[in-house]
Amino acid sequence: MLSLTRTYLRPGIRGKEYVNVTAKLATGLAEMFAPSWDLVMSHKQGRLTNAGYTEGYHTLLESIPLGQILHFQEAQLAVSPTCVFTCFCPDGAWCHTHLLIDWLVENHPLLFADVRQPWLKPQ
Ligand SMILES: [Zn+2]
Numbered sequence: 001m002l003s004l005t006r007t008y009l010r011p012g013i014r015g016k017e018y019v020n021v022t023a024k025l026a027t028g029l030a031e032m033f034a035p036s037w038d039l040v041m042s043h044k045q046g047r048l049t050n051a052g053y054t055e056g057y058h059t060l061l062e063s064i065p066l067g068q069i070l071h072f073q074e075a076q077l078a079v080s081p082t083c084v085f086t087c088f089c090p091d092g093a094w095c096h097t098h099l100l101i102d103w104l105v106e107n108h109p110l111l112f113a114d115v116r117q118p119w120l121k122p123q
Contacts, residue, residue: 002073003082003115004104006097008090017080021097022087029072032064033085035096050094057096061103069104073111082115094122 007013009020019030026034039056042048048056076083089095098121104112 001113002077002111003113004085004101005082005114005116006085006087006091006095006101006120009086009088013086015080017076017082018084018086019076020086021100029068029075032068032072033061033100036060053096054099057099058103061100069108069111073108091120092123098122 007018009022009025019033020026021030021033023034023037023040035053035057039048039053039060043050043053085097085100087095087097089097098116101112101114101116105114
């Protein structure tokens with residue numbers, strides 16, 4: 001079981017437990033969890049509501065093969081029992097890292113656990 005939480009990108013955030021899932025900086029396996037630039041820009045420019053972004057991001061997540069999700073979970077568990085997704089958004093802000101954690105735990109409850117502190121969640 002891999003524990004999931006999130007934090008915001010800042011100096012000193014390094015280590016394999018931190019997994020960048022931004023469109024700009026995600027690398028390797030984590031790229032599958034990054035939103036598309038189209039989603040990011042449409043949302044930023046106000047052409048896409050939070051609900052629209054959520055729908056688009058869910059579609060993206062649902063397209064990931066199960067084997068890739070399993071591979072990610074195993075690879076992260078091998079380095080740390082907790083995986084911390086990182087994004088530019090501050091704690092307490094609406095952010096795709098929350099959508100990602102919600103989706104992973106809901107769809108793969110035997111693989112992932114949500115350990116976000118309440119104050120991390122969108123207020
Ligand atoms: Zn974010």
